[in-house]
Amino acid sequence: xxxxxxxxxxxxxxxxxxxxxxxxxxxxxxxxxxxxxxxxxxxxxxxxxxxxxxxxxxxxxxxxxxxxxxxxxxxxxxxxxxxxxxxxxxxxxxxxxxxxxxxxxxxxxxxxxxxxxxxxxxxxxxxxxxxxxxxxxxxxxxxxxxxxxxxxxxxxxxxxxxxxxxxxxxxxxxxxxxxxxxxxxxxxxxxxxxxxxxxxxxxxxxxxxxxxxxxxxxxxxxxxxxxxxxxxxxxxxxxxxxxxxxxxxxxxxxxxxxxxxxxxxxxxxxxxxxxxxxxxxxxxxxxxxxxxxxxxxxxxxxxxxxxxxxxxxxxxxxxxxxxxxxxxxxxxxxxxxxxxxxxxxxxxxxxxxxxxxxxxxxxxxxxxxxxxxxxxxxxxxxxxxxxxxxxxxxxxxxxxxxxxxxxxxxxxxxxxxxxxxxxxxxxxxxxxxxxxxxxxxxxxxxxxxxxxxxxxxxxxxxxxxxxxxxxxxxxxxxxx
Ligand SMILES: *Cc1c(COP(=O)(O)O)cnc(C)c1O
Numbered sequence: 001x002x003x004x005x006x007x008x009x010x011x012x013x014x015x016x017x018x019x020x021x022x023x024x025x026x027x028x029x030x031x032x033x034x035x036x037x038x039x040x041x042x043x044x045x046x047x048x049x050x051x052x053x054x055x056x057x058x059x060x061x062x063x064x065x066x067x068x069x070x071x072x073x074x075x076x077x078x079x080x081x082x083x084x085x086x087x088x089x090x091x092x093x094x095x096x097x098x099x100x101x102x103x104x105x106x107x108x109x110x111x112x113x114x115x116x117x118x119x120x121x122x123x124x125x126x127x128x129x130x131x132x133x134x135x136x137x138x139x140x141x142x143x144x145x146x147x148x149x150x151x152x153x154x155x156x157x158x159x160x161x162x163x164x165x166x167x168x169x170x171x172x173x174x175x176x177x178x179x180x181x182x183x184x185x186x187x188x189x190x191x192x193x194x195x196x197x198x199x200x201x202x203x204x205x206x207x208x209x210x211x212x213x214x215x216x217x218x219x220x221x222x223x224x225x226x227x228x229x230x231x232x233x234x235x236x237x238x239x240x241x242x243x244x245x246x247x248x249x250x251x252x253x254x255x256x257x258x259x260x261x262x263x264x265x266x267x268x269x270x271x272x273x274x275x276x277x278x279x280x281x282x283x284x285x286x287x288x289x290x291x292x293x294x295x296x297x298x299x300x301x302x303x304x305x306x307x308x309x310x311x312x313x314x315x316x317x318x319x320x321x322x323x324x325x326x327x328x329x330x331x332x333x334x335x336x337x338x339x340x341x342x343x344x345x346x347x348x349x350x351x352x353x354x355x356x357x358x359x360x361x362x363x364x365x366x367x368x369x370x371x372x373x374x375x376x377x378x379x380x381x382x383x384x385x386x387x388x389x390x391x392x393x394x395x396x397x398x399x400x401x402x403x404x405x406x407x408x409x410x411x412x413x414x415x416x417x418x419x420x421x422x423x424x425x426x427x428x429x430x431x432x433x434x435x436x437x438x439x440x441x442x443x444x445x446x447x448x449x450x451x452x453x454x455x456x457x458x459x460x461x462x463x464x465x466x467x468x469x470x471x472x473x474x475x476x477x478x479x480x
Contacts, residue, residue: 036089041103041106048107048108048111049114052114087427091463091464091471092425094426094459095429095457096458097460099293099296101296101297102296102351104355105296105348107350108347109346111346112128112343117129117346118339118340118342119132119151119331119345120332121331121332122330124339125342125345128342129345131349132152132331132342133329133331135303135348136150136151136305138356139289139305142262142266142357143281143305144281144282145305148306149305149306149311149312149334150303150304151303151304151331151334152303152340152345153303153335153337154302154337155259155292155300156185156257156288156293158337159259159303160189160257160259160288160304161189162336163255163286163304164189164226164255166286166314167223167255167285167286168194168195168224169314171223171252171253172223173223174222174223175197175198176196176198176225176226177197177199177224178197178199178225178226178228179200179202179208179227179228180201181202181208181231181233182226183231183259187199196221200213200216202236204437205236206231206233206234206236206391207238208238210242213225213246214246214250217250218250223253224253224254224255225253225255226255226256226257227255227284228258228261229261229262229281230260230264230395231261232259232260233433233456234394235260235261235394235395235396235397236394237261237277237395240277240280241277241280244280244284253286254285255284256284256286258281258287259288260294260395261395262294263289263294263295263363263367264294264395265281266359266361266363267359267364267367268360274394274395284307285307285308286305286307287304288303288304289302289303290302291344294367296351296355297344297348300341300344301348312333312334366462369462369463369464370395370396370459371393371395371396373396373465374393374395374398374459377457378392380468381398381472386403386479387479388401388403389441390433390438390440390441390454396459397457397458398456398457398459399433399454400454400455400456401414401441401445405446406445406449407435407438407449407451410438410442410445410452410453411452414430415453424474424477426475428456428457429456429457430454431453431454431456434452435449435452438454457471
């Protein structure tokens with residue numbers, strides 16, 4: 001019975017067959033310009049799967065059947081359905097926060113699916129849970145933490161939910177406050193948790209106003225302050241150092257939502273003031289960072305970190321259904337989510353192995369390129385007679401208004417440019433901002449509406465640095 005072959009080996013043969021056929025399909029498409037896949041990737045995946053397979057050689061043969069031809073047909077149809085997406089992977093996609101995963105993440109994720117571990121408990125994913133714990137250690141070190149409690153989560157929303165749930169348990173009945181430009185998830189999460197929430201006004205840079213935070217703290221019922229380190233709309237970094245200073249006179253828990261901006265602390269190109277905010281993160285109580293935003297991961301990878309591991313006791317439950325079999329820490333014991341993809345941990349581990357989270361390293365260099373791309377883009381727009389960029393980008397997000405006589409016209413023009421640019425395969429995003437904020441940067445626009453639709457470009461790809469000149473040219477052409 002015992003056979004060297006098993007389902008994985010058969011699956012590899014199937015991939016080879018299907019890959020060969022797809023290859024043929026592609027070739028018959030003649031010189032159809034560049035493709036989004038690098039064929040070497042598929043070869044690397046097969047080699048990795050063969051190594052994976054070798055680990056299960058002692059198992060008796062077991063090969064679940066599937067109809068290769070039918071699967072191929074369905075997959076080709078599925079790929080065709082996928083055409084109705086913007087080309088997120090391409091530098092001319094300069095709109096929303098979308099960054100392609102690194103090849104190593106994509107391949108490690110795919111490879112792990114032949115085992116499909118579940119990081120809820122060690123029994124469901126022993127190797128991938130160990131990888132997750134190693135990733136957490138490295139992510140914690142990036143913020144100067146030696147032994148945080150933490151784990152991966154479905155995304156920044158789930159990770160923030162846990163951080164605010166812990167905050168609410170430690171400060172029952174007290175308010176959570178976060179900036180007006182904080183991710184909208186905070187007001188929604190607090191509603192789910194039944195915690196009162198107050199939004200704090202921002203300054204002309206889009207950062208939370210410290211005087212307003214202090215005023216709210218003086219009222220005495222604030223339990224937790226959320227600082228956003230790189231807000232989603234503008235990329236502005238809240239004044240972490242000054243808010244930490246308020247702890248001398250007030251007691252509150254401090255949570256940093258660094259879902260978007262967390263990794264930028266590794267950059268050399270930050271300005272000194274922003275760098276100081278990152279340096280202060282070591283003093284906050286919890287941090288959320290999204291490896292699926294700037295950490296080169298496929299979606300489904302957020303992370304929450306707690307500086308004080310003793311908050312783990314808050315997660316205690318008495319469920320008889322779980323299958324915690326050993327005294328070692330099962331990540332399901334410190335996570336609100338139960339089943340979680342081991343694949344996410346495998347992909348992140350492989351990525352951090354290839355591109356360690358080091359200052360001046362290759363990973364940091366890629367982020368520096370994004371920062372420089374945004375600054376160049378902002379300067380180019382500053383010299384344009386068609387556009388007015390708002391605040392200089394603190395990270396890699398640039399927001400700009402279209403010059404017009406009135407704010408309502410500026411909004412209409414922004415929507416037109418958005419459409420025209422898309423026709424030229426330049427993909428932008430739109431953002432609604434308060435008229436006062438926009439007029440701070442474009443005082444000549446007459447206010448006849450409460451908000452202004454602006455254009456927004458998140459220049460997340462390192463390649464944006466090389467492409468920025470082309471982006472500006474396409475943008476100007478789209479506005480004619
Ligand atoms: C993206 C983002 C979130 C939400 O995270 P998801 O991964 O989309 O669930 C929360 N906060 C900030 C600052 C973000 O940028």
